[in-house]
Amino acid sequence: MFVPAGQVLRAYNLAPPPVTLNPSSLTFGNRPQGSTSPAQSSTITNSSGAPLTINAIGISGDFAQTNTCGTLPATFAPGTGCSVSVTFTPTASGTRTGSVTIDDSATGSPHQLRLTGYSFAFKAAHTLDGWGGLHADGGTPPLTDSAYWPGWKIARSAALLPDASAGYVLDGYGGVHTAGTIANVPTAYFGFDIARDIVFLPTATAANPQGYTLDGWGGIHPFGGAPAITGGGYWPFWDIAKRLVLLSDGTGGYILDGWGGLHGFAVGANPMPPSLSSAFWPGWSIARDIALAPGSTAANVAGVTLDGYGGVxxxxxxxxxxxxALWPNWDIARAVRYSQDSTAANPMGWTLDGWGGIHQFGGAPAIPMGGFWPNFDIATQLIIG
Incomplete structure (x- = not known):
């Protein structure tokens, strides 16, 4: 080969790696502590031109493995191999990691199959963006959203059914849009941007979705045959109502106004829940969200409100x-939710900022985010079921 003077000839080794893992990592979705996942597999292939000896296969973390590699050590001809099958049994909450370690005769040994699994007290968690996109958080399977408005920040809230299998996205005009497999029932429609929140009754199902939407004047509108409500608050021509929550038994709930006021309402013929107060900012519409502790009833109501600076x-x-998490003098906090294993005495959960960041409080585990948009205030609601 002739190489002109002053030129540099470089040679690159483009040979494949001696051991190939396909896939090179396994991820296990959210599941309760102590339960075992279905198995997932990865194939180990001798990608070199020489025999490969696998000496041992080990595993770490909350995972277990079986394999088809036979009695070890075992030798495999080029192009052949075996497979490893992994299950996940979480022993603690949060994101759990581990690896399958393969001790072999190839360069770079030991080789590793990376493992990740999730265990949270919730069944599902999603971040809603203002264009209507739903982004699965914390190992939650994605939901197919039937509506999306790119470039138009019109999505106002979303809710999951009690079993978290499906839900609705609410637009500002009052329209509801299915996420997952759920019946689509008529709801109050306003024709202008005044709808603010949506909740399901605890008895709601995919076939019979019942609940309420909230408008900015404080009107609560039943859908799916839900009973009418009494009480609450109503401010005609004033867009001040922010969110609503239901007690765990569905007998009543509360409206949060922008100043932080709480306004109880009763569902059907049930008695009114007790009058309560939280942080209050008269004349300043800085309250952003409200959540009730798991198991809250009229006899024992516990909850939190969120201000725009992140205060809970x-x-x-x-x-x-x-x-x-706190952002003094910056209105960027958007949602607050309890962890399902929280108690009234020891509240723990998460807040959502407008960029999509999810921040734990009270010792709740960190949740991997399904969506994050730095410098773009588009995250609208955190829904957990």
């Missing part, structure tokens, strides 16, 4: 909140 404020029988 307990009310009712709730204990003090610790560790929340």
């Amino acid at each position: 404020h307990p009310f009712g029988a709730s204990g003090a909140v610790s560790g929340e």
